[in-house]
Amino acid sequence: MRIVDLRSDTVTTPTEEMRNAMAKAVVGDDVLGEDPTVRMLEEKAAGLLGKESALFTNSGTMSNQIAVMCFCRPGDEVIVPDSSHIYNLEVGGLAALGGVQVRPLVTADGIYPEDALLSAFRQPSIQTSPTGLVCFENSADLNLGLAVDGQRFDRLAAICKSRSIPVYLDGARLFNTAVALKVNASNLARSADAVAVCLTKGLSAPIGSVLAGSREFIAQARRIRQRIGGGWRQAGIIAAAGIVALDSMVARLSEDHALASTLAEGLIALGLRVRPYPVQTNILQVDLTDLAINSQQFADRLRKKGVLVKPITSGAVRMVTHKDVHKGDIQLVLQAVQEVLIDRI
């Protein structure tokens, strides 16, 4: 039976081109700064993101946590989107590794309302924890994949900068937003003091993330990566796949977005509610609150029909399109959903 896995774009497997590049990669000891393939990936990523320098890390989580440790001192307060990965899905790293205090803010259409951000800054006093960093995400909300327009980000970042508060952009899926809005990723990251992207989501590399920023920031990030055991040796084997990801896998993300739209239309035609609508990138949520079954039962029944989805609340599942989901699969998914609905309504 064909399995259509819509749980996440992290399930993508490396392409033939990646495997070939990995086999042939020229490598050296990256802790000694001697791996030319890692160096090439870092330079390429820095260029694409419009930053001076970049650091290849094990994961998006590692990039995020390193950034916080660079920008903040223990006891600082960090403003985060309440739906963000850094706040919800990094095992409390902000507290456990960075020693920071977190201030989650509700976002609207993927970004903080200006007045909410303004009133979240701490007034300096002997009793308050200084606001040490403001974090943003783009695409925003890993259960919605919202493409946040660069100018909206620029405006809020300027407010942070006017108070000398650094701005960090978790751009795990920044290339999805860039493709959706038809702009360069560097445009979306220009107001960020540092930005991270994932190579392992829609870009399909097997391992890795890149953190980019000023030369000084990256030098410090490299030391912190080493401290937490993220220094690696012949990492060029992995970086080689990352180079292919950046060279050949960005433009095709538009295919994933088109499939997500087709999927949304089909689900709506079956009487379901989909968020966001229209779909903005490769992620959508299906609302099941009107049905007689919860999201786990819905997912279990779909699984029996070869379709994997991720329950996110008791009344909603997430579906994500990616390079290993093909056009014909959408029909299979809609057929399976329809069968589940007929069984259960």
Ligand SMILES: *Cc1c(COP(=O)(O)O)cnc(C)c1O
């Ligand atoms: C996936 C993701 C991460 C973490 O990446 P890993 O490589 O899985 O650690 C961070 N932020 C966002 C928004 C993500 O979607």
